[in-house]
Amino acid sequence: MENNAEPNKVYSIDRSMANTSKAHIPGWGIDADPENDPTYPMKHWNGADHERLNYEKPPQQPIDMEVLHSVERPGITSVFGTSTPPSGLSGMIRRYAFKYSEATATHWMTLILADRVNVIEGYIDDLKNGHVPNPFMERGWHGEWKYNRKGFVQTVAIGAAVTASVILLLNLKNKKKVKPVA
Amino acid sequence: MLAMNFRGPYRIRADRNKPYPEIKHPYDAIVRVTRSLICGSDLHLYHGLVPDTRVGMTFGHEFTGIVEEIGSGVQKLKVGDHVLVPFNVACGTCPFCKQELYGNCHESNPEATAVGGFFGYAHTGGGYDGGQAEYVRVPYADVSPMIIPAGMDIEDAVLLTDVVPTGYQAAEMGGIRKGDTVVVFGAGPVGIMAARCAWLFGAGRVIVIDHIDYRLEFARNYSYCEAYNFKEMDDPVLFLKKQTDWFGADVCIDAVGCDASGSALQTITGKKLLLQAGAATALHWAINSVKKGGILSVVGVYGPPFNLVSIGSLMNKGITLRTNQTSVKRLLPKLIDHVMAGRLNPKGLISHRIPLEEVSDAYHIFSAKRDNCIKPLLIPPHANIA
Known part of the structure; x- marks a missing residue:
């Protein structure tokens, strides 16, 4: 069958780079390696996989706080992060999530739920500590004011208009509900 | 100390009351951060897309710093060394580390077997506070961190930790x-x-x-x-x-x-x-x-x-x-050679240099792509380099 398509004529948009010298590109081809096939160089195989978990482990970091660990491993790793141990309602949700393996959506989606609950807990903690969250600062709106002032003003104006409209509508509804006294 | 503090999706602040990190393990070091970058993958955390990102965490897995304190088992580093710290937390002895898969360490992240240990990358990355702070705890200090080669620009060095x-x-x-x-x-x-x-x-x-x-x-x-x-x-x-x-x-x-x-x-x-x-x-x-x-x-x-x-x-x-997650330690010798020979120019990527105090603005500018932002660099106070 004859092919009448003229792909090169129609679609050769910009092939200039392909056919030019690469002399201007620092180090062109310096790391080219014809042996770089799909099993190299990601791993230097030395059989250590077959040790399974019988390798020489570093000393255990003292476990002096609650550390949740994946059910897909026998215990806690030799070191671990101590950033933010589970606490409160979000901690309870996280403990539930860690009953399930990493292969389950239950594990991960429950953690996402815990994260969202944790945000509310963060607000409460802030207020308890006498800190009123400042959305202007926390959302980086100073940067928006500096680099996208027009867009920022537009966003604020739209937000204010929508809020005002909602308040107005609610007021109108409330007025209609009030029956005139005979 | 001053540190970035995550409060929820699209909400972070510079917190001046974060406790100083402590040595928790004989192989730990405490590093005073000199430069820290915001990574595109930090934006996934910032946008609330990574499970188990807890309120109060400090992000940051691309940083350099000066060793301030070392644990009793640290032998290769000493106080005062200026190091670049790869984003992987790697033990160096598990089967994966032994085969140079430092991004897949089996002894650094209890919370997820599919994920290695990473600085400042949610509890899914091991629950470590990161380097967008004045100080940071660096586990397994003898394994991944490397003394910045003489003559290397610090801005090149910090980009060798990940990007x-x-x-x-x-x-x-x-x-x-x-x-x-x-x-x-x-x-x-x-x-x-x-x-x-x-x-x-x-x-x-x-x-x-x-x-x-x-x-x-x-x-x-x-x-x-x-x-x-x-x-x-x-x-x-x-x-x-x-x-x-x-x-x-x-x-x-x-x-x-x-x-x-x-x-x-x-x-x-x-x-x-x-x-x-x-x-x-x-x-x-x-x-x-x-x-x-x-x-x-x-x-x-x-x-x-x-x-x-x-x-x-x-x-x-x-x-x-x-x-795979990048095996930074495996690649560093070759990449240092490329940088020192002028074949790669990492610091050319940095578009913004921002004080750590303005970290929330830095995240917003990077996330919303304002002011032609390519890569923002955070500079902590007292990040003076001798």
């Missing part, structure tokens, strides 16, 4: 042969670096795809490549097929990950409803744009549990999928 090795490994995993056409999805810092590194392996043609014009322009200049805006195309896959003589690219690199734009279906199901682990638009395009028998290298970050991509095409086309 440069990740871009390089993306190209390396592509198995590029001389003359190959390489398509890189994403003109963020890693995509730009992957495009630049593709030439080191002898690529014949390098094409970058993104939708932000200023980043495409930056990629053209920095990476000597062609760069196209997918918003100007009806179908980027068809465009790339036409660009490659209806054959497909020899190698495709996904340097975007779960925060991709370009598909309403992927955006709604992945980023709005969280029914999948973010939007896999770039990965889907990459599978469809690579040639039969081609290699697809994935360094874009995706959260668990799963994504919607065309596995059928992956199988039918016989594509080799190569992917």
Whole structure:
């Protein structure tokens, strides 16, 4: 069958780079390696996989706080992060999530739920500590004011208009509900 | 001390009351941060896409610093050393570390077996506070951290902790042969670096795809490549097929990950409803744009549990999928040589230098792509270098 398509004529948009010298590109081809096939160089195989978990482990970091660990491993790793141990309602949700393996959506989606609950807990903690969250600062709106002032003003104006409209509508509804006294 | 403090999606602040880190293990070091970067993958945390990101955490996995204190078992580093700290927390003795898979360490992350230990990357990354702070705890200090070579610019050094090795490994995993056409999805810092590194392996043609014009322009200049805006195309896959003589690219690199734009279906199901682990638009395009028998290298970050991509095409086309977290320690000697010889210019990626006190503005500028931001660098107070 004859092919009448003229792909090169129609679609050769910009092939200039392909056919030019690469002399201007620092180090062109310096790391080219014809042996770089799909099993190299990601791993230097030395059989250590077959040790399974019988390798020489570093000393255990003292476990002096609650550390949740994946059910897909026998215990806690030799070191671990101590950033933010589970606490409160979000901690309870996280403990539930860690009953399930990493292969389950239950594990991960429950953690996402815990994260969202944790945000509310963060607000409460802030207020308890006498800190009123400042959305202007926390959302980086100073940067928006500096680099996208027009867009920022537009966003604020739209937000204010929508809020005002909602308040107005609610007021109108409330007025209609009030029956005139005979 | 002063540290970045996560309060919820799109909400962070510079907290002056974060407790100083302590030595928790004989192999720990405490490092006073001198420079710290915000990574594109930090934006996944910032956007609330990574499970188990707890309120109060400090992000940051790209940093340099001066060793202030060492644990009783640390032998190679001493107080006063100025080090670059790879983003991987790696023990050096587990089977994975022994085989140079330092991004897959089995003794640094109790919370997820699928994920290695990473600084400042949620509890899914091990629960470590990160380097967007004045001080940071560095476990296994003798394994990954490296003293910054004499004569190396600190801004080059800090980019060697993640961006440069990740871009390089993306190209390396592509198995590029001389003359190959390489398509890189994403003109963020890693995509730009992957495009630049593709030439080191002898690529014949390098094409970058993104939708932000200023980043495409930056990629053209920095990476000597062609760069196209997918918003100007009806179908980027068809465009790339036409660009490659209806054959497909020899190698495709996904340097975007779960925060991709370009598909309403992927955006709604992945980023709005969280029914999948973010939007896999770039990965889907990459599978469809690579040639039969081609290699697809994935360094874009995706959260668990799963994504919607065309596995059928992956199988039918016989594509080799190569992917991993970067093994920074393995690549450092070679990359230091490239930087010192002038073949790579990492600090050219840095577009903004911002005090740590203004970290929330820095995140917003990077996330919203204001002021032609490519890569923001955070400078802590008292980050004076002798």
